[in-house]
Amino acid sequence: MTTLILLAVAVLLVGVYLSWTAGRLDRLHARIDAARAALDAQLLRRASIAQELATAGVLDPAASIVLYQAAHDARQAAEEQREVAESELSQALRAVFGESAQVEAVRAAPGGEEAAVELAAAVRRVPMARRFHNDAVRAARALRRHRTVRWLRLAGYAPFPLAFEMDDEPPPALADRGNGGPQ
Numbered sequence: 001m002t003t004l005i006l007l008a009v010a011v012l013l014v015g016v017y018l019s020w021t022a023g024r025l026d027r028l029h030a031r032i033d034a035a036r037a038a039l040d041a042q043l044l045r046r047a048s049i050a051q052e053l054a055t056a057g058v059l060d061p062a063a064s065i066v067l068y069q070a071a072h073d074a075r076q077a078a079e080e081q082r083e084v085a086e087s088e089l090s091q092a093l094r095a096v097f098g099e100s101a102q103v104e105a106v107r108a109a110p111g112g113e114e115a116a117v118e119l120a121a122a123v124r125r126v127p128m129a130r131r132f133h134n135d136a137v138r139a140a141r142a143l144r145r146h147r148t149v150r151w152l153r154l155a156g157y158a159p160f161p162l163a164f165e166m167d168d169e170p171p172p173a174l175a176d177r178g179n180g181g182p183q
Helices: 002-055 061-077 079-096 100-108 112-144 148-152
Strands: none
Touching: 002 079, 002 112, 002 148, 061 079, 100 112, 100 148, 112 148
């Protein structure tokens, strides 16, 4: 009788552990989805602001073309090309706003102060959003690598989470901006 009770308690404890692990994995997948949505929103915001600035007429024509094309490509990229397109937008932003003279030209234009602050905020938020997403991916991957999760297929049919790797270094002239503006 004692053996039967101990066996029932052991089975119950294993069941609770497996249920808790599956629930944790489900919460991590939900966190990845939320972080990916936030990252997508920040990337779209950055590309939109860059595109607005490129068409505003405050940049020289060559810079406008480079920035517009990179922003357009980032917004229109297919999912498998998104990381490359976003990295190219980061490179275009660094090329156009590598020196503070270009930022000052934007700020001097009507409505340019707000646009500069908004762009600075956007280029600062992208790395944070990407870091949150990749941290959630890292946690889910670590849990999914456990033998118990793999053997008992606790992840179900959810795809293996992938990190979003891109060049997200902000232009030096914009990295210090936006500290006093609306976030």
